[in-house]
Amino acid sequence: MHETLPLLMPSDFPRLHRGRLDTLQVNLGYLCNQSCLHCHVNAGPQRKEMMTNEVLDDVIRYLEVSGVQTLDLTGGAPELNPGFRRLVKAARAAAIKVIDRCNLTVLLEPGQEGTAEFLSDNKVEIVASLPCYLRKNVDSQRGDGSFAASIRALRLLNRLGYGRELPLNLMYNPQGPTLPPPQATLEHDYKKHLAENYAVHFNQLLTLTNMPIKRFGSMLVSKGMFDDYMSLLRDAHKDANLDGVMCRSLVSIDWEGYVYDCDFNQMLGLTTRVNGKSKLHITDLLATDLTGNPILVANHCYGCTAGQGSGCGGALEA
Numbered sequence: 052m053h054e055t056l057p058l059l060m061p062s063d064f065p066r067l068h069r070g071r072l073d074t075l076q077v078n079l080g081y082l083c084n085q086s087c088l089h090c091h092v093n094a095g096p097q098r099k100e101m102m103t104n105e106v107l108d109d110v111i112r113y114l115e116v117s118g119v120q121t122l123d124l125t126g127g128a129p130e131l132n133p134g135f136r137r138l139v140k141a142a143r144a145a146a147i148k149v150i151d152r153c154n155l156t157v158l159l160e161p162g163q164e165g166t167a168e169f170l171s172d173n174k175v176e177i178v179a180s181l182p183c184y185l186r187k188n189v190d191s192q193r194g195d196g197s198f199a200a201s202i203r204a205l206r207l208l209n210r211l212g213y214g215r216e217l218p219l220n221l222m223y224n225p226q227g228p229t230l231p232p233p234q235a236t237l238e239h240d241y242k243k244h245l246a247e248n249y250a251v252h253f254n255q256l257l258t259l260t261n262m263p264i265k266r267f268g269s270m271l272v273s274k275g276m277f278d279d280y281m282s283l284l285r286d287a288h289k290d291a292n293l294d295g296v297m298c299r300s301l302v303s304i305d306w307e308g309y310v311y312d313c314d315f316n317q318m319l320g321l322t323t324r325v326n327g328k329s330k331l332h333i334t335d336l337l338a339t340d341l342t343g344n345p346i347l348v349a350n351h352c353y354g355c356t357a358g359q360g361s362g363c364g365g366a367l368e369a
Contacts, residue, residue: 055268056319058277059349065293067346069312074301076123076314076363077102077110079132081306084157098127106308107134109333111141116337123150123301123363125314128157130166139173149175152222152363155204156197167204171211176218178257178363179205184244188226205251214252222365224259228271228280230287230358231258234366257365260284260354262315284353292360295367298346308333312346314363315354321347 080101102110114122122142129135129151142149151170158167170177181201183189189198205219213219221241225231238256245251261267263280271277302323303311310331311317323331325344360367 052266053269053272055264055272055277055351056321056349058272058281059263059319059351062349062352064348064350064352065290067293067296067299067348067352069341069344069346070299071342072117072119072300072302074121074123074297075110075114075117075119076125076301076303077138078125078303078305078314078317079127079129079135079138081127082131083127083154084131084160100127100306102132102134102306102308104134106306106333107138109308110138110304113333113336114142114145114147119147121148121150123152125152128154130157130163131160136169139169139175143173143175149173151175151177153177153179155179155181155201156193158204158207159200167207167211171208171213171217174217176220177208177213178220178222179208179253180222181205182222182224182226184241192226202249202251205245205253206249209250209252214254218255219253220255220257220365221253222257222259224261228261228276228283230283231260231361231366234258234359234368255365257363258359258361259363259365260357260361262318262351262354264315264351265318281350281353284357285350287357288353289356289358289360292356292367295360295362296352296355297362297364298355301363302336302341304333310336315351316347316349319349319351321349323347 081098082101084096139149157163182192186198208219223231223237234256237258241256263271263277271280298313303314303317305317310323310333311321312323322329324347325331325339355361
């Protein structure tokens, strides 16, 4: 796999500083039942990295004292971590909103019986990755049969109240090195097609720009498309999107408990720096206020400010 970090620095991306911390995003491990072509985590069935019970305890302790409003769980497939349910229960007991970034098909895996019901019972918001509403496109990105399995999982979630009483949002990212289309327009197309053809319903579509890192970035390098894609992101940059980028109100925790300004920096190994310390652990955050701290940026950050903007919450422009 081609390393893209040397191609992303030095950077002329505008300087950013943190605002008030609202969201703790926790990567529970890189193990996943899928190996998607666009995956910026390079997750897959062969990955062994998994957050331990000891680090889970550190996360829970931080949740109890930090005042964060949202716990955002990612992977890999976060549900595959044996401590997933314990962490969700602890957060919900503290009245913290929980988001599960679910690839849908994991809900049908052996050993995951009852996971969908658990999510419903605990009123967990689901952000489900579905890179297209067409079978051919999804299967080409995620493997044959992925689309059909995703539809089965979506119908299961609908039966449990998701898409109505409980929030079910879908996440779209482009098939290749292009910017996402307008979010509202694409959401209309998704809702119409999925409802009419599969009787599937959801609340909102979130669009995410592909980041030139890990598996997707390596593909760009292999095909000689990396420079062109970076030019596309740079040329589409909008200063107006800087105020809304997710790193200003979110920190990302990796499976070992180390702190990053965002999930993308985590995948590049760019740890959060405070007062010269460059390897901050979540236990350090118990005595550290990150408000006003400089955010570590590189040229991949143009992916968050290009066009309509992009982040874990979808497009930044209304």
